[in-house]
Amino acid sequence: MSVRSRGRSSRHVVDCDLELRPLMNVFIVLIPMLLMSAVFMEIRVIEMSAPQAAATASTQPEQPALHLALHVRGDSYVLTGTGIPAAEFGRDAAARTGRLDAATSARLTEALARIVAAHPEDHEIRIVAESRTRYQEIVTLMDLARNAGLSDAALEGSMEDA
Amino acid sequence: MRIRRDRSGRRRRFSGRVHAPSGLSLTSLMDILTCLLFFVLKSFVAGGESTVPPPGLTLPSSTADHAQTTSLVVAVQKDAIYVSGERIASVSEVLGEDGMVIGPLAQRAEAARDQMDQLAVQRGGKPVESRLVTIQGDSDIEFRVLRKVMYTLDQSGFPDIALAVLKKA
Structure with missing residues (x-):
């Protein structure tokens, strides 16, 4: 102007x-x-408790009734809990690459969701990993558990490694 | 030929009346730059520089949605462990030791714990009971490294642990 x-x-x-x-x-x-x-990555956190030493597992205070645990074994995942039959899932892809394939993820999510539906009061799960289990695989298993409704995941070392 | 003469004549007739603005109008460009500046400022990570993973570290991807809070940051790379950006131990040394406690990490964590307590007392409060530590682990590290790091931090007065992840798109 x-x-x-x-x-x-x-x-x-x-x-x-x-x-x-x-x-x-x-x-x-x-x-x-x-x-x-600037940082354009979206960083989030998973809040959790420290892993329990396998040797001291028996001296821990009272655990929730279900004792739900997802064990990472050499070539399989084994889902165990009080009063539920142990279920085994193949782990070929994850054992090689550290990443779960879509089919295994879907089957694990479905099994966990069924357990949550049957025991809605339990939100705890222990992920029992082997020494050589990759961090990404552990995080993915925690994601699957959380998505199925098990919001409180704890990490634990397997007895074989203790 | 005739058309060209008509155009040049029209140009001559209008040249006396039309005044084109001489300066460059920067107002719209300023608007764009202002929007861009606010967007960039808003995109900054609020937690500060120490929350940014060090170069070469790839965080695991996850669907977790908890925002990170200010805390002690321990970065576990494939070859070394860093506390607040300072290298304190190599992974090979850590794996070579028999015990579960990583000595240098425990020392640093205890020093940070004491510092937090002193700050809390200076501010007139009690020493902090629950201390949070954020672990930025590379997606390819093995659980045996992570387990030692978590155990050491737990023993050094940091029972609350947050695992930093990249949010999946």
């Missing part, structure tokens, strides 16, 4: 536009700097 004033003797133009160029310069420096230092 410019205001043009016309006097009888003089004629001058007053420029009322904001001087934005210095601010622009600051922004142009600031934005790449912020973009370079």
Whole structure:
């Protein structure tokens, strides 16, 4: 916007536009700097309890009635609990790559969901991992348990490793 | 030929009346830059620099949805263990030891615990009873490393453990 004033003797133009160029310069420096230092990863956390030493497992206080546990074995997962028959699931892909395949994930989720439906008061599960079990596999198993309704997962080392 | 003469004549006639703005209009560009600046500022991780995993560490992906809070951060890479960005032990050394407690990690965790307690007392409160530690573990580390780290932290006064993960899209 410019205001043009016309006097009888003089004629001058007053420029009322904001001087934005210095601010622009600051922004142009600031934005790449912020973009370079920004972190766009969405980091979340899984809150949990520390693993119990296998040797001291028998001295732990009273456990919930179901004692649900998912054991990671060499080539299989074994789901155990008080009053439920042990169920075994293949672990070929995860043993090789550390990542569960979709079919095993679906079967495990289904089995866990059935147990949760039968015992809605229990939300605890122990994931009993082997020494060489990969961290990603453990996190995936915890995800499956949580998605099935078992929100309180604890990690434990297997007896063979103790 | 005739068309061209007509156009040039029209241009001459209008040239006296139309005044094109001489300066560059920066207002719309400023609007874009302002929006961009606020977006970038909002995208910053609130927890500070120590919550960002060190380079080379790939966090496991998960469907967990708990936001992280400020805490002591222990990063477990494939080859070394870091506390608040400082390397304290190598994984091979840790695996070579027989016991479950990692000595240097225990020392650092106890120092951090004492510091937290002192800060709490200086602020007029009691020493903190429940202390949280966040473990940033590489997705490929083995459970035997993670178990030692978790056990050491538990023994050093950090019973509450949060495992940092990348949220699945």
